[in-house]
Amino acid sequence: MTTAARAGAAARTMRRARRARRGVRLRIVIPLIIVALYVVGAILVPILYHFDPLHTELLYRLKPPGTTVADGKTAIFGTDQVGQDMFAQMMMGARVSLTVGALTLLFAGVFGVLVGLLSGHFGGWIDMALMRIADIQLAFPSILLAILLASVLGQGLTNIIIVLSIASWVVFARVTRSQVLALKNREYVDAARTLGAGHLHLMFRTQLPGCLAPILVVATVEFGHVILAEAALSFLGVGVPLGVPSLGSSIQAGTAYLTTAWWISTLPGIALAILVLATGILGDALRDRFDPRLRSA
Amino acid sequence: MLGYVARRLLLAVFVLWGAVTVVFIVVRLVPADPAVLIAGETATPEQIAALRAEMGLDRPLLLQYLGYLGKAVTGNFGNSYTQNVPVTQLIGQVLPNTVLLAVLACVFAVIVSFPLGLLAALRVNRFSDRAVTTLSLLTQSLPGFWVGIVLMLVFSRKLNWLPSAGLDSPASLVLPTITLALPFIAILVRMTRSGLLEVMGEGYIVTARSKGLPERTVIFPHAIRNATIPIITIVGLEFGTLLGGAVITETVFSFPGIGRLLVTSIQVRDYAVVQACVLVIAVAFVLVNLIIDLLYGYLDPRVRLS
Numbered sequence: 001m002t003t004a005a006r007a008g009a010a011a012r013t014m015r016r017a018r019r020a021r022r023g024v025r026l027r028i029v030i031p032l033i034i035v036a037l038y039v040v041g042a043i044l045v046p047i048l049y050h051f052d053p054l055h056t057e058l059l060y061r062l063k064p065p066g067t068t069v070a071d072g073k074t075a076i077f078g079t080d081q082v083g084q085d086m087f088a089q090m091m092m093g094a095r096v097s098l099t100v101g102a103l104t105l106l107f108a109g110v111f112g113v114l115v116g117l118l119s120g121h122f123g124g125w126i127d128m129a130l131m132r133i134a135d136i137q138l139a140f141p142s143i144l145l146a147i148l149l150a151s152v153l154g155q156g157l158t159n160i161i162i163v164l165s166i167a168s169w170v171v172f173a174r175v176t177r178s179q180v181l182a183l184k185n186r187e188y189v190d191a192a193r194t195l196g197a198g199h200l201h202l203m204f205r206t207q208l209p210g211c212l213a214p215i216l217v218v219a220t221v222e223f224g225h226v227i228l229a230e231a232a233l234s235f236l237g238v239g240v241p242l243g244v245p246s247l248g249s250s251i252q253a254g255t256a257y258l259t260t261a262w263w264i265s266t267l268p269g270i271a272l273a274i275l276v277l278a279t280g281i282l283g284d285a286l287r288d289r290f291d292p293r294l295r296s297a
Numbered sequence: 298m299l300g301y302v303a304r305r306l307l308l309a310v311f312v313l314w315g316a317v318t319v320v321f322i323v324v325r326l327v328p329a330d331p332a333v334l335i336a337g338e339t340a341t342p343e344q345i346a347a348l349r350a351e352m353g354l355d356r357p358l359l360l361q362y363l364g365y366l367g368k369a370v371t372g373n374f375g376n377s378y379t380q381n382v383p384v385t386q387l388i389g390q391v392l393p394n395t396v397l398l399a400v401l402a403c404v405f406a407v408i409v410s411f412p413l414g415l416l417a418a419l420r421v422n423r424f425s426d427r428a429v430t431t432l433s434l435l436t437q438s439l440p441g442f443w444v445g446i447v448l449m450l451v452f453s454r455k456l457n458w459l460p461s462a463g464l465d466s467p468a469s470l471v472l473p474t475i476t477l478a479l480p481f482i483a484i485l486v487r488m489t490r491s492g493l494l495e496v497m498g499e500g501y502i503v504t505a506r507s508k509g510l511p512e513r514t515v516i517f518p519h520a521i522r523n524a525t526i527p528i529i530t531i532v533g534l535e536f537g538t539l540l541g542g543a544v545i546t547e548t549v550f551s552f553p554g555i556g557r558l559l560v561t562s563i564q565v566r567d568y569a570v571v572q573a574c575v576l577v578i579a580v581a582f583v584l585v586n587l588i589i590d591l592l593y594g595y596l597d598p599r600v601r602l603s
Contacts, residue, residue: 136315139579141541148575151563152326228440232545235442251443259454269443277438
């Protein structure tokens, strides 16, 4: 191979690598923009529309998307069975989804990471006990555990968050534990230990930073799962209380009007799917970005 | 191998004990008194007290727990709170339907996803690979109950091709099977693809290629046989998600299965039925995983030695 040819090959490899990086960057930025739009919509739209979940507008019930309603506004996504604007209602639902998703991740994440750190760092009987608890928990399909707990605790936003946190901490614990096991014998951890670092310092200052990337990936994917689970619970009637619009309960309400008003069930489902899809793409891209070993290609 | 089997069995028994205990604790958290739920609002305090004694609710918690454990082992879950029949009878009526639905969904998912995963792995990073991976990510993001509703809207309400509810004919199984299988297909496609890609990088594939075997022979016996092992594990692990999905799918299609029995029992607060349903599903899940673990140890000797 001549020098020129070798240089050409090197340039090609570089170009390809750069293009791959740009692809990953796009797959991170676009989903983030979508999630941001949902956040902004969830905050602003219900305020702009003066959304009141108890208000009914019977003259304008079951109107198809695009109908002009009472105060001259256009209901771009139609109205539901009591004449409420579907768009405002969906954005109220997104409020519930995002709040439940974020808080559940916070609680499940903090608890799971703590358990994973303890388990991985100390090993021995602590690890044994904690991981057996995780095994028992995994004996239940997580949605089943959530349904069982939710049916006992009753409806309510706080209860949903508690239930879903209980159902999803195990993933965080497992990922953190396996990462700590991979890290604990690295030279820099040994060095910290030799310098006299205590357990707390070793766990939180030395090993935790090395676990953050996989935890972030798991958190992104779990965010989508939690949002879907909340919608499923609300759909089954064990989620949000009556009168609180959630995407799941809107879909449920629409099932009675499938033939006359298709939009009540279908549109909130699409809104939900786009949000979950965005987090799924983001999770994949973050994994490619942080963990080249798992790169899908 | 014997030691491996013993270890897996022991773990399975332990996990089952844990599941039974968790259900006991959770159901005892119910604020309402089961005796009041059964006797009804109009019962006198004496009637309720008599019922509590009959159900053993006045005994110390530990005794209640031990009695409950004994009953759970023998499969005796008592009578339903709302209908005066044994819980086992209620479950016996619907369980075969759920098993049928779950097996159909599994088979359908494997049949659909294997060729797709293979296609994606063989044409990695080309258009067909991108299309298959994107589609599977999209499918995974769709809420299962919503998919069921849309399928029902299109195929039974608008086109009138298939029944939308119940289980009266084999045609009633079509929509629930598809709904239940979709997320499973998405996961299986991704797993088949990545499993095959991993195997394709192994030394024995290079050997097979370099000794001049045709590509067909390299892929079919060599690559696929080795890639199926991790796929079997995923089928086992995801079986739980499938059972959870059955709860939702059955509710959407009013399908007479254990999932719908669970949801309707929750609505009427019939916790005797609720706890039995949850236990049956957990037991099924643990058993499937046990079988998969044993099969895995049999197929791949490296597993049982570790």
